[in-house]
Amino acid sequence: MAIVGTANACLWRGIVLSGLRNPGTPFGRVQVAKCGQQRFHKLQCFAEQGHIEQPKSARANLPAPPKANELCDSRVIQYVQAQVREPEILRNLREETNKMHGSGMQVTPDQGQFLAMLVQLMGAERCIEVGVFTGYSSLAVALVLPDSGCLVACDRSEASLAVAQKYFKLGGVSHKVSVRLGMAIDTLNELLEHGGAGRYDLAFLDADKMMYPQYYELLLQLVRPGGLIVVDNVLWHGTVADPLVVDKRTQSIRDFNDFLLRDSRIDYNLVSIGDGMSLCRKR
Ligand SMILES: C[S@@+](CC[C@H](N)C(=O)[O-])C[C@H]1O[C@@H](n2cnc3c(N)ncnc32)[C@H](O)[C@@H]1O
Known part of the structure; x- marks a missing residue:
């Protein structure tokens, strides 16, 4: 998917993030609302990998995105939640x-x-x-x-x-x-x-x-x-x-x-x- 030039930041973020939602997991709904940071990393990784393109004017002022790593993987979030001793x-x-x-x-x-x-x-x-x-x-x-x-x-x-x-x-x-x-x-x-x-x-x-x-x-x-x-x-x-x-x-x-x-x-x-x-x- 590529969104070029005219898309505003919130729009492309919303589109990409909606694609990252994983309501089938045991922590589905909680994760959707509360794993924002990881989703943000994931979004940046998507951008880095060329799946989306940011508006040119905005891109010029942005710091380099972080390198893709395990934080991009929602499995890490699931793993952390699975380590919780939840009464x-x-x-x-x-x-x-x-x-x-x-x-x-x-x-x-x-x-x-x-x-x-x-x-x-x-x-x-x-x-x-x-x-x-x-x-x-x-x-x-x-x-x-x-x-x-x-x-x-x-x-x-x-x-x-x-x-x-x-x-x-x-x-x-x-x-x-x-x-x-x-x-x-x-x-x-x-x-x-x-x-x-x-x-x-x-x-x-x-x-x-x-x-x-x-x-x-x-x-x-x-x-x-x-x-x-x-x-x-x-x-x-x-x-x-x-x-x-x-x-x-x-x-x-x-x-x-x-x-x-x-x-x-x-x-x-x-x-x-x-x-x-x-x-x-x-x-
Ligand atoms: C993010 S939720 C709290 C979640 C809660 N800590 C939990 O773990 O389930 C925010 C709560 O703040 C309450 N709230 C928002 N504004 C408030 C205010 N001015 N005075 C009192 N409560 C307020 C809302 O009714 C809502 O229930």
């Missing part, structure tokens, strides 16, 4: 969510496991999640919290939270989760007003991307020194690395990533897992 309750939740609208929003199994391990490594007892959806990442965290632990779970969608609460109950963790229905910014401000500053060990940020800077400032007050803020979707399906993509949301994530890179209040690490997760450790 049955989480698998059930993922499968139920996969039948719902917006299912691609849930974190991938390896991300859920990664979050859980961060909680365990830190010995975290008090956590916050901004953006619960049907509860996959919340449940992954709650399952490993000690019995005395607490997760404040914020979302504005009553319907999504109903699914999450069903699984918190099934997983026997309801007593550890404080569900907060409403706009996350209000909930975080309320936590601060009620003496929450510096009282949380770990926060996971996975809600509306344009609001990340505001959430981050509040979470930075809420977590203790040495506490962690984990930010999801920082690669935004690979588009942050594509200079041709300049839509508002991509640019806001790019700007936020650059801001984190320079923020001396934290230690910072952008991890290429799922759609990209940044680890921000409060100094």
